[in-house]
Amino acid sequence: NAGVTQTPKFQVLKTGQSMTLQCAQDMNHNSMYWYRQDPGMGLRLIYYSASEGTTDKGEVPNGYNVSRLNKREFSLRLESAAPSQTSVYFCASREDGYTFGSGTRLTVV
Amino acid sequence: EDQVTQSPEALRLQEGESSSLNCSYTVSGLRGLFWYRQDPGKGPEFLFTLYSAGEEKEKERLKATLTKKESFLHITAPKPEDSATYLCAVRRDNYGQNFVFGPGTRLSVLP
Numbered sequence: 001n002a003g004v005t006q007t008p009k010f011q012v013l014k015t016g017q018s019m020t021l022q023c024a025q026d027m028n029h030n031s032m033y034w035y036r037q038d039p040g041m042g043l044r045l046i047y048y049s050a051s052e053g054t055t056d057k058g059e060v061p062n063g064y065n066v067s068r069l070n071k072r073e074f075s076l077r078l079e080s081a082a083p084s085q086t087s088v089y090f091c092a093s094r095e096d097g098y099t100f101g102s103g104t105r106l107t108v109v
Numbered sequence: 110e111d112q113v114t115q116s117p118e119a120l121r122l123q124e125g126e127s128s129s130l131n132c133s134y135t136v137s138g139l140r141g142l143f144w145y146r147q148d149p150g151k152g153p154e155f156l157f158t159l160y161s162a163g164e165e166k167e168k169e170r171l172k173a174t175l176t177k178k179e180s181f182l183h184i185t186a187p188k189p190e191d192s193a194t195y196l197c198a199v200r201r202d203n204y205g206q207n208f209v210f211g212p213g214t215r216l217s218v219l220p
Contacts, residue, residue: 004152042113042210043153043196058207090152097143098208100152 003027006091006101013081013108021076021104023091031094032074033058034066036087037103043090049074081108111136113199113211121217122187130182130214132197141200142180144173146193147213153196187218 004025013019025032034046045058049068063085065077078085086108092098116131134142141160145153157166159175166173170191172183182195198210 040118040212042212043198044210045207048207092152096141097155097158098145098153099155102152103150 004091004093004099004101006089006104008104009102010105011107013078013106015082015108017081018077018079019081019106020078021089021091021106022073023075023101024073025091025093025099026072027093027095027099028071029093029095029099030071032068033092033094033098034064034074034076035090035092036060037090038087046076046089078106081106083108111199111201111209113197113209115195115197115211115214117214118212119215119217121219122184124188124218124220125186127183127185127187129184130195130216131179132182132211133179134197134199134209134211135178136199136201136209138201139199142175143198143200143208144180144182145196145198147196148193156195184216187216189218189220192216192218 007022030051033048035043037043044060046064047066049055052071055066067075089104091101113134143158144156147153157173162177164175170185174181194213194215196213198208200208
């Protein structure tokens with residue numbers, strides 16, 4: 001099925017560990033996004049990529065880095081995880097409305 | 110400051126009991142209001158886009174409407190399978206790559 005694929009689905013990290021969340025879309029969309037979702041706060045934009053080769057900060061970029069590897073793939077890296085980064089992370093791509101992946105539930109202990 | 114609020118935070122309905130969810134926004138230069146449905150453990154799924162005051166969209170038991178300050182998602186004769194969290198988001202005029210999401214309304218429809 002066409003859509004956005006995220007891996008992994010679940011992850012537990014210790015404070016200070018690093019990890020990369022992977023995202024790929026097969027809809028030939030130019031724009032890709034990383035959001036985090038926390039209870040009562042709505043989805044907040046971390047980083048986005050308007051097109052291959054470009055990335056820009058969103059509302060809450062601190063502690064994260066991204067790479068737009070090609071048109072299909074957009075990864076999110078946590079260099080030194082902190083408990084405040086415990087959240088559910090969603091990748092999305094967009095033409096008009098968003099198409100979201102199924103999410104990565106990350107716990108930092 | 111651009112802001113999107115949704116009410117109520119949670120809503121419990123009996124099957125067949127119609128109701129409405131509210132999305133209020135204070136955004137300059139609205140370029141679209143989007144409704145999404147999110148099931149537990151899944152990503153949001155697109156429902157509707159509304160672009161101008163007075164516009165309405167319908168899909169099965171759902172009907173979305175838009176005014177200059179708010180949007181309503183009307184649910185007619187809901188079924189248990191309509192239980193989900195409903196999110197609204199607005200696209201801002203000066204931030205073509207950025208949307209502002211509301212916190213969502215968690216809807217439970219009891220059989």
